Each structure stands twice: as C-alpha cells, then as structure tokens.
Amino acid sequence: MNIREDSTTYTESECSELLRRIHEGNISTGGLRFVTICYGIVGFIKFLGPYYMLLITKRRQIGSIRGHNVYAVSKTEMIPVPNATVNSSIADSEDENRYKKLLCTVDLTKDFFFSYSYHVMLSLQKNLCNNEPGQVLYETMFVWNEFLTRGIRSHLQNTLWTVALVYGFFKQATLSVSGRDFKLTLIARRSRHYAGTRYLKRGVNEKGRVANDVETEQIVFEDVPDGLPAEVTSVVQNRGSIPLFWSQETSRLNLKPDIILSKKDKNYEATRLHFQNLVKRYGNPIIILNLIK
Structure with missing residues (x-):
C-alpha cells in the first residue's frame, strides 16, 4: 500500500479548485466522482485482492467531556481501493467475497466510540498528565x-487521518444536587487483547493478558459553561478474569460448569506478567477484590 500526504494546507475554496483541476485533467478516464461523506478513517485491510478502506459515514454525539465531543459510530462503508496490478478475477472471487462478509459481521455501530480531540482510550488523569504522541496512543490495549491503522500510520508517521475506536460502554447523564448541576459520565473500555465471549475465553494467556479485561471509569464534573473553571473527579477500576490458566466447558444442561485448572505454568510466570502490567498502568498498591462466590 502506497500512501502520500500533501503537506500543503488548503482553504475550502483552494481545495475545491484543486479537485476541479484534478477532475478536468482526468476527464478522459471518468474524472472524479462523489463516493461518500466521511467522518473518519477506521483503517485499511487487504485479503486476496485489493485494499479496502473502512470509513465512518454516519456518527452521533453521545456525550461531551469538558468541551470535547464523544461520538458513536452510526454507519460504516468498505470502499475498495482500485489497483491495476490486482487481478479482477481475484477481486471478485468466492474466497474474497467470503472474507469481506466475515469482516462485515463485525458491527462497528454497536458499542464503538471515538473523539477527535479527547483521548477516550485513556482515563481522565492520564489525559491531563499524558504527553505521549498519537502513535503510542494507538498501541494501547x-x-x-x-492493526487496521498500522499501515497508514507507518507510512505517514502521524495519526491525523484516522480515528481511534474504543469498544465498550459510554453513558452520560445530568444530575442536580443542592441546586447545582453535575455531569456524570460512565466509561467502560474493553481490552483488545485476549478478547472473547464468556466461557470461551477464561483466565490468562502466556503474555499475561487476561480474558474480559475491562477498565471502568466514573467521571463527575460540575455542568458549567465551557471555559469556566469546574471541579472534576474521576474514579477508575479494572476487572478481568482470574490470572491463571483455567477454562470451563460450555453446556446448556449445566448452568455452572466445572472449572478446569491447567498446571502448565508452575512458576506462575503469566500471573507475574499480568500484575507487572497492572502496576505499570495504575501504580502500587494493587488491591484485589475476589468476585468468585
């Protein structure tokens, strides 16, 4: 995949003029044609044929954190990127279409959210203290x-053209206490590592990543006009599967299947890696609450 970025900054009229010239210069081959409105590039993917560009074509605002709007994905499109070197028979093959259908089973309009100006993949505290570049932020859990944005970020060495999608839960409500209005925001961020459905993913993997790892944050701030000082509080907690090698066999007849412990990690190396990662992310002390009855 070859991507080039024009470093020139254009006004709206200059951009329209440039597109007009490109259209007129390529009129013999059809020129430019309108494809869709885009609110963000999710990334690029390639199966057997051409690359496909995944775009957010509709969005809806679901909240705002101190002036930074947060959006949910309402509609996406997968646009093929033409390439003369790609055999048309491969691009229209049965296998290619099967892979495309598999990708389309991932519904980005359910529980994915993003922001253009706020790092929703980080807690409020990390947003206030963090100076990491965009490339590093995309590599968070x-x-x-x-993965879908890795190619374009590597080519352009920036994250200006893509949006970072977080999967989980975002809900915001206004509360009134003693005549003062507050905004209550609840955010749940699911880890992309060792992800899977209940019973099918349990325990920890060799890298110390646990199943169903979710960071939950509660943010409360006074609902005052943007620009005015306001007190803000944030509480973060993390939940995940027990960091041991264990599993459960699914059964419709047994609502509480037996827990199967594996003995392949006698030195608890994966468990150690998991807690090292927690300390790196949140610091000491690590307080553990056992949810097993």
Whole structure:
C-alpha cells in the first residue's frame, strides 16, 4: 500500500479548485466522482485482492467531556481501493467475497466510540498528565483498530487521518444536587487483547493478558459553561478474569460448569506478567477484590 500526504494546507475554496483541476485533467478516464461523506478513517485491510478502506459515514454525539465531543459510530462503508496490478478475477472471487462478509459481521455501530480531540482510550488523569504522541496512543490495549491503522500510520508517521475506536460502554447523564448541576459520565473500555465471549475465553494467556479485561471509569464534573473553571473527579477500576490458566466447558444442561485448572505454568510466570502490567498502568498498591462466590 502506497500512501502520500500533501503537506500543503488548503482553504475550502483552494481545495475545491484543486479537485476541479484534478477532475478536468482526468476527464478522459471518468474524472472524479462523489463516493461518500466521511467522518473518519477506521483503517485499511487487504485479503486476496485489493485494499479496502473502512470509513465512518454516519456518527452521533453521545456525550461531551469538558468541551470535547464523544461520538458513536452510526454507519460504516468498505470502499475498495482500485489497483491495476490486482487481478479482477481475484477481486471478485468466492474466497474474497467470503472474507469481506466475515469482516462485515463485525458491527462497528454497536458499542464503538471515538473523539477527535479527547483521548477516550485513556482515563481522565492520564489525559491531563499524558504527553505521549498519537502513535503510542494507538498501541494501547483499548484501541481496537490498531492493526487496521498500522499501515497508514507507518507510512505517514502521524495519526491525523484516522480515528481511534474504543469498544465498550459510554453513558452520560445530568444530575442536580443542592441546586447545582453535575455531569456524570460512565466509561467502560474493553481490552483488545485476549478478547472473547464468556466461557470461551477464561483466565490468562502466556503474555499475561487476561480474558474480559475491562477498565471502568466514573467521571463527575460540575455542568458549567465551557471555559469556566469546574471541579472534576474521576474514579477508575479494572476487572478481568482470574490470572491463571483455567477454562470451563460450555453446556446448556449445566448452568455452572466445572472449572478446569491447567498446571502448565508452575512458576506462575503469566500471573507475574499480568500484575507487572497492572502496576505499570495504575501504580502500587494493587488491591484485589475476589468476585468468585
């Protein structure tokens, strides 16, 4: 995949004029044609034929954190990127169409959210203290389109053209206490590592990543006009599967299947890696609450 970025900054009129010239210069081959409105590039993917560009074509605002709007994905499109070197028979092959259908089973309009100006993959505290570049932010455990954007980020060495998608839950409500209005925001961020459905994913993997790893954050701030000082509080907690090698066999007849423990990690190396990662992310002390009855 070859991508080039024009470093020139254009006004709206200059951009329209440039597109007009490109259209007129290529009129013999059809010129430019309108494809879709785009609110963000999710990434690029290639199966057997051409590359496909995944776009957000509709969005809806679901909240705002101190002036930074947060959006949910309402509609997406997968646009093929033409390439003369790609055999048309491969691009229209049965296998190619099967892979495309498999990708389309991932519904980005359910529980994916993003922001153009706020790092929703990070907690409020990290947003206030963080100076990491965009490339590093995409590599965090809560950005689900990290792989899809890897190519364009590598070519352009920036993240200006893509949006980082977080998968989980975002809900915001206004509360009134003693005549003062507050905004309550609840955010749940699911890890992209060792992800899977209940019973099928349990325990920890060799890299110390646990199944169903979710970071939950509660943010409360006074609902005052943007620009005015306001007190803000944030509480973060993390939940995940027990960091041991264990599993459960699914059964419709047994609502509480037996827990099967594996003894392949006698030195608890994966468990150690998991807690090292927790300390790196949140610091000490690590307080564990056992949810097993």
